[in-house]
Amino acid sequence: MTFNRRDVLKACLSAMPAAALSSRSVSAASLRALQSALATGAPANPLARMLTIFLRGGNDSMNTIAPIADPDYPTFRTNISLSLGASDPNRLCKRVPRYPAVGIHDKLDFLHGLMSQAGGGPVAVLHRIGNFEAERSHFTEQHLVETGLQQYLASAEGWVPQLLPSLGSTAPMKAVSESNRLMRMYLSSAANKAAVHLQGVYDSNPVRNIDVPFAIPGTPEALVARAARGVSDPNTTAYPLVGSGSYLRSNLRDSVDILTGLRNAPPITHDDVKYPALNQGNATWLLSKFKQFFLRLEESITFLNRGDSNIVGLELGGFDTHKGQLVAQAELFAVLDRAIKSAYDDLSAGSDPFLILVVTEFGRTARDNGDPDPMVLTANAGTDHGVGGLCFAIGSTVNGGLYNMSHPSWPQDAAAPTGNADWDFLATTPSTGTFANALVPITDFRVPFVEIALNFFGFNATEIGNFDSVGAEWGQILANQGLVRNQLLGFV
Amino acid sequence: MPVTSASLRSPSACRRFANAVTPLALTLTLGLDAATAQSVSREEVAHVLRHTSYGPTPTQLTNITTEPLLQAHLTAQLNAPTTGYSAGAQPYMSLFAPEPLPPPPYTGGANHGWDRETLRAKQIVLALTSDYQLRELMTEFWERHFSTGIDKVKATAGTGELAAVYYEWHENDGFRQRALGNFADLLEWSMESAAMRFYLDSNTNCSNPARGLNENYAREVLELHTLSPGPAAAPHYSNDVDIPMVTLILSGMIVNQDGSPGYLAACHDFGPKVVFANSPVPQFNAPGVVPPFQTDLNAAREMALFRDHLVAAPQTQAFICTKLIEYFVGDHQAVDPTLLTACTNAWGADGDIKAILGVIFASPQFRNATGAPDWTRVSLPMTRVVSQARILEGSLGPATLLDPLLVRLDRITTALDKIGGLPFAFPSPDGYPAESEAQIGTSVTWIYGDYAGRIYADALASPADQARNLIYDPVTLLQTEVARRNLNFNLAGDVALSGIELQFHSRYSTADLNTATAFLTLDSQTGLPDVWPPTGPNAPTEQDHRCRLMLAFLNTIAQASEK
Numbered sequence A: 001m002t003f004n005r006r007d008v009l010k011a012c013l014s015a016m017p018a019a020a021l022s023s024r025s026v027s028a029a030s031l032r033a034l035q036s037a038l039a040t041g042a043p044a045n046p047l048a049r050m051l052t053i054f055l056r057g058g059n060d061s062m063n064t065i066a067p068i069a070d071p072d073y074p075t076f077r078t079n080i081s082l083s084l085g086a087s088d089p090n091r092l093c094k095r096v097p098r099y100p101a102v103g104i105h106d107k108l109d110f111l112h113g114l115m116s117q118a119g120g121g122p123v124a125v126l127h128r129i130g131n132f133e134a135e136r137s138h139f140t141e142q143h144l145v146e147t148g149l150q151q152y153l154a155s156a157e158g159w160v161p162q163l164l165p166s167l168g169s170t171a172p173m174k175a176v177s178e179s180n181r182l183m184r185m186y187l188s189s190a191a192n193k194a195a196v197h198l199q200g201v202y203d204s205n206p207v208r209n210i211d212v213p214f215a216i217p218g219t220p221e222a223l224v225a226r227a228a229r230g231v232s233d234p235n236t237t238a239y240p241l242v243g244s245g246s247y248l249r250s251n252l253r254d255s256v257d258i259l260t261g262l263r264n265a266p267p268i269t270h271d272d273v274k275y276p277a278l279n280q281g282n283a284t285w286l287l288s289k290f291k292q293f294f295l296r297l298e299e300s301i302t303f304l305n306r307g308d309s310n311i312v313g314l315e316l317g318g319f320d321t322h323k324g325q326l327v328a329q330a331e332l333f334a335v336l337d338r339a340i341k342s343a344y345d346d347l348s349a350g351s352d353p354f355l356i357l358v359v360t361e362f363g364r365t366a367r368d369n370g371d372p373d374p375m376v377l378t379a380n381a382g383t384d385h386g387v388g389g390l391c392f393a394i395g396s397t398v399n400g401g402l403y404n405m406s407h408p409s410w411p412q413d414a415a416a417p418t419g420n421a422d423w424d425f426l427a428t429t430p431s432t433g434t435f436a437n438a439l440v441p442i443t444d445f446r447v448p449f450v451e452i453a454l455n456f457f458g459f460n461a462t463e464i465g466n467f468d469s470v471g472a473e474w475g476q477i478l479a480n481q482g483l484v485r486n487q488l489l490g491f492v
Numbered sequence B: 001m002p003v004t005s006a007s008l009r010s011p012s013a014c015r016r017f018a019n020a021v022t023p024l025a026l027t028l029t030l031g032l033d034a035a036t037a038q039s040v041s042r043e044e045v046a047h048v049l050r051h052t053s054y055g056p057t058p059t060q061l062t063n064i065t066t067e068p069l070l071q072a073h074l075t076a077q078l079n080a081p082t083t084g085y086s087a088g089a090q091p092y093m094s095l096f097a098p099e100p101l102p103p104p105p106y107t108g109g110a111n112h113g114w115d116r117e118t119l120r121a122k123q124i125v126l127a128l129t130s131d132y133q134l135r136e137l138m139t140e141f142w143e144r145h146f147s148t149g150i151d152k153v154k155a156t157a158g159t160g161e162l163a164a165v166y167y168e169w170h171e172n173d174g175f176r177q178r179a180l181g182n183f184a185d186l187l188e189w190s191m192e193s194a195a196m197r198f199y200l201d202s203n204t205n206c207s208n209p210a211r212g213l214n215e216n217y218a219r220e221v222l223e224l225h226t227l228s229p230g231p232a233a234a235p236h237y238s239n240d241v242d243i244p245m246v247t248l249i250l251s252g253m254i255v256n257q258d259g260s261p262g263y264l265a266a267c268h269d270f271g272p273k274v275v276f277a278n279s280p281v282p283q284f285n286a287p288g289v290v291p292p293f294q295t296d297l298n299a300a301r302e303m304a305l306f307r308d309h310l311v312a313a314p315q316t317q318a319f320i321c322t323k324l325i326e327y328f329v330g331d332h333q334a335v336d337p338t339l340l341t342a343c344t345n346a347w348g349a350d351g352d353i354k355a356i357l358g359v360i361f362a363s364p365q366f367r368n369a370t371g372a373p374d375w376t377r378v379s380l381p382m383t384r385v386v387s388q389a390r391i392l393e394g395s396l397g398p399a400t401l402l403d404p405l406l407v408r409l410d411r412i413t414t415a416l417d418k419i420g421g422l423p424f425a426f427p428s429p430d431g432y433p434a435e436s437e438a439q440i441g442t443s444v445t446w447i448y449g450d451y452a453g454r455i456y457a458d459a460l461a462s463p464a465d466q467a468r469n470l471i472y473d474p475v476t477l478l479q480t481e482v483a484r485r486n487l488n489f490n491l492a493g494d495v496a497l498s499g500i501e502l503q504f505h506s507r508y509s510t511a512d513l514n515t516a517t518a519f520l521t522l523d524s525q526t527g528l529p530d531v532w533p534p535t536g537p538n539a540p541t542e543q544d545h546r547c548r549l550m551l552a553f554l555n556t557i558a559q560a561s562e563k
Helices: A005-015 A018-022 A024-037 A109-115 A138-147 A221-231 A244-264 A288-306 A325-348 A447-456 A461-465 A471-479 B011-026 B042-052 B058-063 B067-078 B116-129 B133-145 B150-157 B161-178 B183-192 B194-199 B216-225 B242-249 B296-312 B314-328 B337-345 B353-362 B381-391 B402-408 B410-419 B442-460 B474-484 B492-504 B510-521 B539-554
Strands: A049-055 A093-096 A099-105 A123-130 A175-177 A311-316 A354-360 A389-395 A401-403 B253-255 B261-263 B273-275 B284-286
Touching: A049 A138, A049 A288, A049 A325, A093 A109, A099 A109, A099 A325, A109 A123, A109 A325, A109 A389, A123 A447, A221 A244, A221 B510, A221 B539, A244 B442, A288 A311, A288 A325, A311 A325, A325 A354, A325 A389, A354 A447, A389 A447, A447 A461, A447 A471, A461 A471, B042 B058, B042 B067, B042 B133, B058 B474, B067 B133, B067 B353, B116 B133, B116 B161, B116 B381, B116 B402, B116 B410, B133 B161, B133 B314, B133 B353, B150 B161, B150 B194, B161 B183, B161 B194, B183 B194, B183 B216, B183 B296, B194 B253, B216 B242, B242 B273, B242 B296, B261 B296, B284 B296, B296 B314, B314 B337, B314 B353, B337 B353, B381 B410, B381 B442, B402 B410, B410 B442, B442 B539, B474 B492, B474 B539, B492 B510, B492 B539, B510 B539
Parallel strands: A049 A311, A049 A354, A123 A401, A175 A311
Antiparallel strands: A093 A099, A123 A389, A354 A389, B253 B261, B273 B284
């Protein structure tokens, strides 16, 4: 394995006294010093692999990892709060030994197991991540999370492709968006870093491959090749290419090459236990609406493990829980937990560093929005759009911990990282302004991405500052570590 | 989506342009005198039809030869009847359940002759066959604008699959009737539709503390349906004041058992409310209603006043007009501020869609009168797959029974399903994305390639597979095109040229033409070079296969996705 800066960082971290790591100010300063010292020299790691899962709709952070020690949590959420001994299985949470003040949703069973490992396991839970200029619009906030920018630019490219040109990867598909529509996070019009958008290419048979030749099923190979050459004709001077026309044409050329490569690659042998989609094995609990998600996840993991791709992204919808949150979240968390388990098991079987990043556009309101009585037609039992939210990072180089969700008065393993600020008790929830009835964020939503670029992929600050569209903003974050919102968390 | 236009030009300049184009737009008639009668290129006719319909047919391209004929066509499209179906669509529509559908509740197990498959099929059949193409295109436009997903409607309503289909069907019919009407009616229809009330939880937005308020609809009606969020420096509404206030104004909406809209005074907030006090949007004041008058009717009235306020807001007008311009003119550059002003000037009191479209269609930006028409958009999925069928004269066959008709749509619905573009299925309230960049991707290439290839592949397959596709007769189509151009069908280059120019006019490269020609001169079974036209006992079949291969290929290249 290449000895890279991340190994150095990990070695340094492991050598640091536990007391230093547990002290918020010392650990942050130490990390910054380390990062500064390591900011030049070695190349980025072309073997690093990342899976991103976007929880569309704004996942409710407080019912994912619940602050059960906050005295106002049950009263703010009379109708939907989680508790350790709840009789309603959808309101049940479990305690993690290392963090007895919080409860993890009962359906996140695998995550609970990982977090219960000695040293916090390979799971970083980043709480109170958010946009300090929040609009609380799904579409604006998703756009910002996906572009990695504070400023809304309608045509901005995603932040993922910006990592690609300098990564030095030889993977044929450096990044793949496995989604119905090309996720903005993966969108780029630049040919040298455009991500691949795949969905529906593989069929759903147990042995999955591209079973028809490209473009014209049933044709002899010679004609297929002729068609492929024709489709990928580089002659673009015969007529004007306006706007998206040039991107469309270059994308077609790339697509033909990629599809040809995939067609020649070994088929994916479906594992219906790990990726329940075909109701074989033990998948009877699964609703058919998640079939496509698991098939895409299986493709994604295959691409990462085969070295076909460095970064793959999926999305899971349904988290806009204005109504009926308990049932919806329980179902979605069961799916998410299974997905993380399968991805983790398969990715950790290899030797290359990997990271599973789970993000959402915002958290939800601190208070619930009404009566949960299922017999009342007009019951809500949900939450509206909030600000401060949560993301997860799980992986081989993750510094496991619960970030931004501890308090000096709460019991906690002394060695566990605490993040950059204490938990603000719900009693302090603002009633007006940008953060009205919402969790006030502690850490800017871009910080986890900057840390991933820096400490997982191994770019230095100069390289990050040179990224096309996010370079200026991310560079400012690195340059202004005096601001709490900008401070790196040290989770990876 | 935020308004993307930059700064407007001077008001006087805007007025001059508006005065120049609006009368023209509103008086598109057949009665142009001989001096103005002028021939129009086939390419320009195709440009107009690509943007105002689900693509041209060869017959349309042959028949519309002059500017007056083109203007007459647009006038007829803008004045399509609000109800009923055209002669081209009626035989197929008669196979569907009689309309209007009977409203819920439905007794368990009853078969009413419709389901979500027929609901989707209806949209596709109308896109393929309706002579009121603009009406259908705008129906789809408003379906996306006021998007509702049937799965969530079903889950929220809790009244079963059949009722969910009814809600969507009913809402869609209303959009069709209002597609070329005015925006105020469209907004009212959407706000009152059971589909929307269930989809965005407005039926659970109750001011009674025991029930609870729900912000979902209030937020989206401002952001997605009317005002748009506005620029970050001067947002159109605030999260901490305006959204909660609008939530109160819109509290008390319910859905009656038969799917009709209801208003519940017990769930409506009758207190005084002020909205947009600190925003560029004109302020709205609801003075409040005292107890004797706190009725269902007065709850509805307050909502109606607010709805009218939204329609009249300049921000709504700019947002809707921008969206229409980007859809019809192109999204490759910022919206021309002069055209935007002309459109908002045509808005009138209620948002006159026909007048606005008239302004757009008469604008130089739409026709690009300075030169060859730009291809300025990438087609949305429905347009992409239907336009291929229309230009190749794909046929649904005789209108005999519904079931075979549904089977024949299989290739189209499969492509739309794989691409995530099935009607009524988009999972979030912003609707299927209209931006060109969202229509591009590796799997999109594969899906459209597979769809195009079925022109050829299904001809080789079993009768059952053939029945799953439209009926294509490529030889006759190409023979007609070759004859129209006075070319020679026995020359492969002439056939290829006719096929490529039928679809793409001057927009092709030499390599495109050479590859198309190659498919006519290679044996379809072996891929080896052969003479054209083919000879031997299987010559007719082989000729058919090669023509299909060539047309399939042409429908995989970039131009097939552009409009």
